[in-house]
Amino acid sequence: MTTTPTSARPAARRTRGLQASRTRVALLLLIPMLLVLAAVAGYPLLRTIYLSFTEYNILQDPAPKWIGLGNYWFTTEDGVGLGVLQIPEWWQSVWNTVKFTVGSVLLETVLGLAFALIINSKIRGRGLLRTAILVPWAIPTVVSAQMWNWMYNDSFGILSQWGRNLGLLQAGESFLSNPDTALAALVAVDVWKTTPFMALLLLAGLQTIPSDMYEAADVDGASPWTQFWRLTLPLLTPALLVALIFRTLDALRVFDMPFIVKGNAPETITMSIYARQELILNSQFGFGSAISVLIFLIIMVFTAIYVTSLRVKFD
């Protein structure tokens, strides 16, 4: 009777010691990963934030020169605004990006959901359909962007041909060349390219819904329409929200496709293209970094809105 507590105590101590050593080992194993993360994510981020407070032309200046918030807001004695927040091109690019994001993500979600429902139902050739739908997503963006660029070409592009046949375009005009339709034309390319990704994410969500729920709904006499609104959609919401966040963040930092198709035309310039123009083309690392930091902040705000207002749970 008296031996029990004495033997239990060392055992407990042993477990605690074991746990502590396990934590130590875990930490040791984690350190390389943390170091890598700090090197590839932490350092560039901190460096960008630092550079955004400096004036630094990589070609001319030997080292960055601290100017505080000058890259963000600076008015000269003559009343000329030099900060990025005072520059209309920046706001134009923000506005373009937001329009692009809202348009493409909305269309991709609706179409992606439709595709997911179709390939989730028991139709013939489902496997083939699932593979086929992935083709646009599998093609590298550079290739598909150039492909669409040619399809939009005013002299030999098929889309311009269709536009002329429908009476929407004059000879020598294309959907891309008209500043009023250029952004919509880019949204179309993005929708074509990324709807499969959306469909795939939503398909994964659909497959987690147990089929016996639908059987029960059938027994209760619920119509397919009611089943969709009362069963599918609520149960799909978590997957839908994750997909929405993914796409929104991607669309907000879109660069490659619009850049290849339209270059830095003012009506379609996105935030990332503007940042590249200042960072790389004009080699202004300080000013360009300030733009990058702003893009980072804007994306963070969007994420915060999503996560809080929709109460997304990541677990």
Add this chain to the structure above:
Amino acid sequence: MKTVLTTLSLSLLFAAASQSSAVTLTFACDSVGQGYDECQKGANAWAKQTGNTVRLVQVPKETDQRLALYQQQLGARSADVDVYMIDVVWPGLVGQHLLDLKKYIPAAEVNRHFPAIVQNNTIGGKLVGMPFFTDAGVLYYRTDLLKKYGYNAAPKTWNELATMAQKIQAGERKSNPRFVGFVFQGKNYEGLTCDALEWVSSFGGGSIVDSSGKVTINNAKAVQALQAIQGLVGTVSPSAVTTYGEEEARNVWQAGNSAFMRNWPYAYSLAQDQGSPIRGKVGVAALPAGPGGKPAATLGGWQLAVNAYSKNPKEAASLVQYLTSVQEQKRRAIEASYNPTIASLYKDPAVLKAVPFFGSLYDVFTNAVARPATVTGSKYNQVSDAFSTAVYSVLTKKSAPGPALKTLEGQLNRIKGRGW
């Protein structure tokens, strides 16, 4: 340990020794038109002569994209590329990362080239590039169509061009719905800066920023020039001309779908090539002038430069010397209509036979209007970008010429800041 070190240093020595006897140079040359092939031919000839190897890299088609790439490499002091082909407006931008060629190429050879270009390539007493070929905008026209519609000479003014293009386009459209009157470079990039400078300058509107550094672009003549060109877009020029670079314009023209084209001389030999639909129907003239102005052509052209961080500066300079020599420039002029930078070649019978307009347009090539690259220095790219964006907004009819130039003036002053 000692043996390891000895073998290591020995093998390093061998590597160094073998490198000094025959090296591999990396060469970032051209990609517009037949540029890549012509660079390859020249580089191969040098390689054969010297026993070295030249690896040509694929470069972006548009000059801005090339600059973006090279600025990153040079800014990072990378030795990846030994020889660069650089645009006439770049010496001020990237010059400090380029080798002084004076130490490698004899003065007698340098002095054979047009002094203005050598001057342009000299930054702070350093010769950062050897003139490779020069360029100026020219007007291409279809000799057969001009004759068909009763004209016997190329247009002298922009108004004349509009009238002629209108008449030819209306006539040709009956059988070819794709036919347009006039194509040029209207995409928002450096090419549009060149085209627009020609319009503005030919109306007497100056050159964006004057030689003292004052922003001069907001003037009545410049407004008139942009008004005239804006009127062409959507009438005789396709609206989609705002998506065209050099090659897009040439594709339309060379397919036989345009009466006039503004482009650089390289397009001539391609249009006259075997199998070109417009072979033998190509005329070249100076660009039209505005009312009371005189024709203006923007000075273009490319230089060969050696990366200051190159591991093989001697061989790289030798390649540059070979490619910019009289014989190689002559070959390139005859085979691909690249303008030489050596005056005597403009009187060479073989060159004039291959490219007849080199003789008649000699003045155009030697009196071309320079972009304000020297005065704006390291900020040239921002200036050019602001200018082309403003012109682009006029061409796409998003803004009227007057307000666009007024906004541009403010922007340029902002870029200027405390000085160029």
